[in-house]
Amino acid sequence: MSNPLTEALSRIVGADDGVYRGALERHATLTKPPGSLGRLEALSARLAAVQGTVKPTITNKAVVVFVADHGVTAAGVSAYPKGVTAGMVRNFLAGGAAINALARTAGAELLVVDVGVDANLGSHPGLWSRKIARGTRNMLDGPAMTRTETEAACGVGLEAAQTLAAQGGTLLAGGEMGIGNTTPAAALTAWFTGCAARDVVGRGTGVDDEGLARKIRVVEQALATHQGVADPLDALARLGGLEIAALSGFFIGAAATRTPVVLDGFIATAAALVAVAVEPAVKDYLFASHLSREPGHRVQLEHLGLEPLFDFDLRLGEGTGAVLAFGILEGAAASLSEMATFTEAALQGSLR
């Protein structure tokens, strides 16, 4: 494992249980019927426990979209050709994608990180060029990535989280784009949860019934090919993708800097499975947003013990669902940090 990753992992501690309890106690003193903010109360207490204060504050928000190509597209697993990945990066940089619209309305910074697009993308102020390889190899023919590539991609994600946290980021989200990437995400999900391929493979960008059956066979074949997986990072190398590895590093980086980070959909949550398998305390820093239409997403969230905030049948990725949850998390934090207590408001505090 590379040194920055080892160093970050060594710094991760779980969220503060005492602060969590203190935050819930504070909620009971605020000017509202006890418990009347429902799930927001526990959500705000989790944010408090992450930040180590019963008055959590969310100021700068950012979403990072990690982008890479996938050798497994050669097996016909996507409704779109591989070239769309590079085209979508240009669309992100021109401001025309869904994540651009949603990040802007959420008041969040958007950073695009190329860790493995099979094209020359040039330079752009909104792009980090950190290409590890021009896409992965086809996991049906052998490991998708070498261990070195995997750790380098993790390192890029780690660097992104650490950089944003150092710049004052108090709420992060990890998104992704990469034609073909629901297939490695499904393979990783099957490996980490023990579920069958058919329970975690979905239609991705929109394959038909035949395409779905082909995807299931590809995942089954990949799992059979890579039976000798040694550890979580080996699973990531053999079955994963460069943007998925970067997302795993990103989640580790968020935990190492005690920054709450919002999960998006199926691919981002596959990366979270890896990160939590490497270091279970990462889980304390992860906040679920939506429940994706991809059937494996529910399996992943249940494995992580996380409950989504909403279900809009999204299946786009890019961090879109995560950014939609930003306002809810900000509201939860503000309820805890900004509301007056009954005593402060000179209202009869004993009224129940």
Next chain:
Amino acid sequence: MSNPLTEALSRIVGADDGVYRGALERHATLTKPPGSLGRLEALSARLAAVQGTVKPTITNKAVVVFVADHGVTAAGVSAYPKGVTAGMVRNFLAGGAAINALARTAGAELLVVDVGVDANLGSHPGLWSRKIARGTRNMLDGPAMTRTETEAACGVGLEAAQTLAAQGGTLLAGGEMGIGNTTPAAALTAWFTGCAARDVVGRGTGVDDEGLARKIRVVEQALATHQGVADPLDALARLGGLEIAALSGFFIGAAATRTPVVLDGFIATAAALVAVAVEPAVKDYLFASHLSREPGHRVQLEHLGLEPLFDFDLRLGEGTGAVLAFGILEGAAASLSEMATFTEAALQGSLR
């Protein structure tokens, strides 16, 4: 019916079905797999149909909290004494309530409107003093309000919506506060939906089992007392409250000015039942936010044919749940108005 209300009702037309279809067609051309934004796509098309353009824009947002007292508190239906209503108004004006924290994080203006608090509240820049009466009468002894009071309260809500729309408000939410107001809301819900009291009465701010049984009996008795209800506004007068009447007028005003308006919880949605009974086209302008813990809220939303966006077990009111949905509605609108088409992005548009 008062003249401004009659005039507003005469101006209401349904949302534009052609624009709705055009918006969904536009979504299919945007740079994402068709349908991949799930429920956001239909949501954005509803906003488009309300604004009459396939590129809806949300700029200024506002939440109005209508406040009043209730004579039915004499029947012991609330966990809190009536005096808390005035105390909470002072808390709103001092910035210490949940709606203050949530409106601020959502970037929404907050306006507090006194239509019937049983206290002298003085003047404050954030307060509209439009007191119609010092609370309602106990609906167990006769009508809660006269027809004149009811129409005057509706007129205040109408004025609030029209004023905010004239100031450029493009997304509104109606909230409320008034100790005892889940009881009139339950009575109205039973009357408008035909459900039994026991199916629509909940614990409100937190009554115990005995209090719940008492609330059910009070609502049953009120419905028996007022069997001769003539029309929706008569039901509102006999069973409602001043802030509920104001909210009904507010929803009518939003529809008359073609402004989308977000429902909050059980009390606000009771007011929506009244508004839609008076003019069915009002429904096109209503957007559901959360599903409340109050059991009658689901009954109301089903009656209106609206699906909530999320369920956080909220039971606070004040507009809190509605304001939490603002970011999601803004994101939906922005996805439709700001994303590039495949043609604009020079991506292969025929790729499916």
